[in-house]
Amino acid sequence: MWWKILLGLIAGLVIGFFVLLSRVDITLGIVFHSLFGSGGGTPTEETLQSRLQLPQGFTIGLYATDVTSARFIEFSNSGDLIVAQPQASKVSILMRDANGDGAADGQRVLLDNLTRPHSIDFHEDYLYIGESNAIGRVRFDHDKGEVMGDYERIITGLGDEGNHWSKSIRFGPDGLLYLSSGSTCNVCIETDQQRATMTRYNPDGTGEERVATGLRNSVGFDWAPFDGGLYATDNGRDLLGNDYPPCELNRIEMGGFYGWPHVNGFGDSDPDFPDDDRLQNAIPPAHGFRAHNAPLGIRFLTDPALPLDYQGSALVALHGSWNRSSYDGYKVVSLHWNGEGFDEKDFLSGFENKGDIIGRPVDIAEGNDGCVYISDDFSMSIFRVCYGIEQAVSSLSEDLPPGETGLEHLEAQALESLIEKGEQLYQTGGCIICHVAKVDKVPSGMKPLIGISARHNVASLESLFETPTPPMPPVLIENDEDRLALTAYLLSL
Numbered sequence: 244m245w246w247k248i249l250l251g252l253i254a255g256l257v258i259g260f261f262v263l264l265s266r267v268d269i270t271l272g273i274v275f276h277s278l279f280g281s282g283g284g285t286p287t288e289e290t291l292q293s294r295l296q297l298p299q300g301f302t303i304g305l306y307a308t309d310v311t312s313a314r315f316i317e318f319s320n321s322g323d324l325i326v327a328q329p330q331a332s333k334v335s336i337l338m339r340d341a342n343g344d345g346a347a348d349g350q351r352v353l354l355d356n357l358t359r360p361h362s363i364d365f366h367e368d369y370l371y372i373g374e375s376n377a378i379g380r381v382r383f384d385h386d387k388g389e390v391m392g393d394y395e396r397i398i399t400g401l402g403d404e405g406n407h408w409s410k411s412i413r414f415g416p417d418g419l420l421y422l423s424s425g426s427t428c429n430v431c432i433e434t435d436q437q438r439a440t441m442t443r444y445n446p447d448g449t450g451e452e453r454v455a456t457g458l459r460n461s462v463g464f465d466w467a468p469f470d471g472g473l474y475a476t477d478n479g480r481d482l483l484g485n486d487y488p489p490c491e492l493n494r495i496e497m498g499g500f501y502g503w504p505h506v507n508g509f510g511d512s513d514p515d516f517p518d519d520d521r522l523q524n525a526i527p528p529a530h531g532f533r534a535h536n537a538p539l540g541i542r543f544l545t546d547p548a549l550p551l552d553y554q555g556s557a558l559v560a561l562h563g564s565w566n567r568s569s570y571d572g573y574k575v576v577s578l579h580w581n582g583e584g585f586d587e588k589d590f591l592s593g594f595e596n597k598g599d600i601i602g603r604p605v606d607i608a609e610g611n612d613g614c615v616y617i618s619d620d621f622s623m624s625i626f627r628v629c630y631g632i633e634q635a636v637s638s639l640s641e642d643l644p645p646g647e648t649g650l651e652h653l654e655a656q657a658l659e660s661l662i663e664k665g666e667q668l669y670q671t672g673g674c675i676i677c678h679v680a681k682v683d684k685v686p687s688g689m690k691p692l693i694g695i696s697a698r699h700n701v702a703s704l705e706s707l708f709e710t711p712t713p714p715m716p717p718v719l720i721e722n723d724e725d726r727l728a729l730t731a732y733l734l735s736l
């Protein structure tokens with residue numbers, strides 16, 4: 244649209260001016276993505292598997308695609324994933340994976356025509372939404388995955404001018420509604436007292452109480468299982484060089500001041516707004532991330548099925564830099580509490596490779612299946628990361644008891660001719676490049692298919708054909724009977 248181009252040009256000029264002033268490099272494609280949410284396409288399953296790296300034992304799959312401007316995500320009680328899409332002015336629901344194929348069973352819009360909705364949370368029977376200028380709520384039926392009645396804005400008039408307009412909301416363990424508002428600018432003295440703070444409210448929006456100040460842009464926050472503390476990510480200021488100041492993780496204390504715009508990182512006076520008094524009062528970060536990595540969503544993991552090292556650790560989405568000479572961030576890291584501070588490790592990395600970007604992680608949610616879900620507003624996808632679970636071959640179809648293939652209804656003769664046809668398809672369809680069917684000894688590098696019926700039935704094979712684990716390519720057989728023939732052959736092995 245013409246106004247986006249115009250705005251882009253103006254933004255480009257303004258940023259160019261700063262670049263000249265500060266001699267800091269920027270990366271324009273990413274600036275445009277940051278401004279307008281326009282991004283890259285969905286990576287193919289193959290790109291995903293070959294590019295992205297995870298710790299040993301974890302696997303990744305594509306849970307949902309075409310989720311425009313996917314920002315904060317939250318699970319309903321029934322396992323539907325709600326996603327806030329600010330640039331699309333809507334909140335959508337990704338239907339729970341009832342057929343067990345590792346992907347959401349479709350998506351639909353829950354609420355439309357909102358003002359840059361960036362965050363959501365559930366409390367009692369309401370779905371709450373953080374718009375850029377208001378907090379609203381609507382009744383939600385968890386079983387049906389539907390909103391009921393009118394959407395009601397309970398907090399209005401929130402400032403959303405300038406930068407960092409997004410509002411992040413979450414309910415605390417105390418049952419109060421926490422709201423984080425970013426600053427209007429890179430560094431400045433705010434005139435709007437609500438900006439660059441964290442505030443909390445009663446669930447009906449009354450009882451406003453300031454929680455913390457001096458937070459430049461704390462987009463994500465969560466409560467730690469090991470000390471109940473409230474931890475918030477914060478993006479450090481720009482235009483002081485490639486590697487300074489650090490982005491932050493702060494442990495939020497009631498009434499705490501966290502430095503911005505006077506103090507950067509661990510107690511450094513800001514060159515533009517030095518202030519001695521404030522310097523002494525500023526609470527230092529609990530952890531420093533690398534400069535310009537842009538930490539957004541944070542989630543402490545609680546699933547007992549995770550490896551011990553990850554239970555109680557936090558995952559943080561590093562959206563990635565736009566204003567340094569080489570790219571940095573573009574990954575999800577894990578933070579491990581060591582009793583005094585956090586050790587940071589790469590969790591999901593590889594979205595950026597020599598300047599080629601395939602994703603920018605935004606938020607993290609833990610599913611009731613023990614898997615972790617990650618939103619990405621660049622590839623417009625939701626990724627599913629699981630420990631010790633095969634992704635594509637996830638499970639046997641639930642409506643077949645184990646031991647049944649799904650072919651029992653066929654007459655022996657019909658089955659036999661199906662199997663024969665399936666064998667031909669197997670021979671001619673490229674399967675033999677990688678598989679061996681009926682041999683005693685398996686050549687190295689080949690995958691045996693003998694005894695497949697112990698693990699598979701018709702339904703699970705059909706879903707495996709669609710989304711196999713790479714390097715196996717999807718099996719592209721359109722004709723239903725041919726597909727059934729191939730499954731019948733495989734199950735006969």
Ligand code: HEC
Pocket residue numbers: 633636669672673674675676677678690692695698704707712713714715716718729733
């Ligand atoms: C490029 C190599 C390649 C080709 C071609 C290929 N596969 Fe595979 N296939 C694999 C690999 C590797 C796996 C194991 C994936 C894993 O580790 O989960 C696999 C897994 C399978 C499985 C599941 C095995 C199990 O033990 O659960 C089946 C069934 C299967 N393939 C069938 C086929 C059929 C049918 C074709 C032809 C239409 C085919 N494959 C073509 C590489 C290939």
